[in-house]
Structures are given as structure tokens and as C-alpha cells.
Amino acid sequence: MWIPIQINENSAEPLYHQIETQLRSLIVSGQIAEGTLLPSIREFAGSLSCSVITIRRVYQDLENEGLLRTKQGTGTFVAKVGAGERSEYRRVAVQEALETAVDVGISVQYGKQEILDLFLETLRKKYPNHEGESDPA
Known part of the structure; x- marks a missing residue:
């Protein structure tokens, strides 16, 4: 799945924060629907030309907020947003x-x-x- 994230490499804002903010907005606005399987950490990092550690942090932060849930061996999915x-x-x-x-x-x-x-x-x-x-x- 392609996710429309725009990275500004000239921004003082950390890369993980740019990605996290945009992904959160896409989820909360409903542009990425509940139950959607997100790309693997490695796949997403490759598509954004960043490290897997950056994407792992984004996924963990959003999972801690209750916006994502990870099923071992299956992947990371968008959780229900009320x-x-x-x-x-x-x-x-x-x-x-x-x-x-x-x-x-x-x-x-x-x-x-x-x-x-x-x-x-x-x-x-x-x-x-x-x-x-x-x-x-």
C-alpha cells in the first residue's frame, strides 16, 4: 500500500515526527480506513528512503496512542478511531x-x-x- 507522506529534508522537524504527524492525520481523518494493513517497517522505510528504526518508532508511537495495532506474524493494522x-x-x-x-x-x-x-x-x-x-x- 502506498501512503502519501511528504518528507521535507530541509525542515528542522525530525524525520520521524514528520512521518508520524502525517500518518496520524491520515488515520484520524479516515483517509486510511480502520483495519487497513500498513506496509511492513522495512517496506515503508524503503519507500520513504529512511531507516527502519525511524519507521519502527513511528509505528510504536502510534500503537501507544491506540491508532495502530500489531498482530505478530500478520502485520500492523489501523485501529478503530472513534x-x-x-x-x-x-x-x-x-x-x-x-x-x-x-x-x-x-x-x-x-x-x-x-x-x-x-x-x-x-x-x-x-x-x-x-x-x-x-x-x-
Whole structure:
């Protein structure tokens, strides 16, 4: 099975974290369905041109989160992900992205109101046809 993981070798983010984050997102979003057999560690490492240790760590971390399960001699499968887990993952992903954006704003001496104004302007650009929704600005 081919898994659409994009690696940025120029990123400061560790390789295992890039792979783990993307694989988690694919599982939680339902793009990789429950019960899907994932590639073997060796096969996946080969397709991503990384070490088997990197993929082993990704699989172990996601198994510890309950997103994967390994059956000895059979392989690694996607576990069932409940609606609550999906919702929480989505919320956390957006919250982390917003926190990162605010940190960048602070690092370039943007004030609270400037960050808020820029955020609202960005929302309006991304959702141009949602004028009827409540708008805090």
C-alpha cells in the first residue's frame, strides 16, 4: 500500500515526527480506513528512503496512542478511531497551528490586536462566501 507522506529534508522537524504527524492525520481523518494493513517497517522505510528504526518508532508511537495495532506474524493494522478522538485530534491540530502562528507574530513584535486583525482578515479571505456567520470583528 502506498501512503502519501511528504518528507521535507530541509525542515528542522525530525524525520520521524514528520512521518508520524502525517500518518496520524491520515488515520484520524479516515483517509486510511480502520483495519487497513500498513506496509511492513522495512517496506515503508524503503519507500520513504529512511531507516527502519525511524519507521519502527513511528509505528510504536502510534500503537501507544491506540491508532495502530500489531498482530505478530500478520502485520500492523489501523485501529478503530472513534468520533470523539477524531474531533479532539482536529481541535488539537488547529490549536497547535494557531499557537505557532501567534508565536511567530510575537517574535516579530506584532501586538495582540495586530495578530487578531490579521487572523480575521485571513479568515475572511479563506471563507469569502460565509458572510452570514457570526463574526467577532
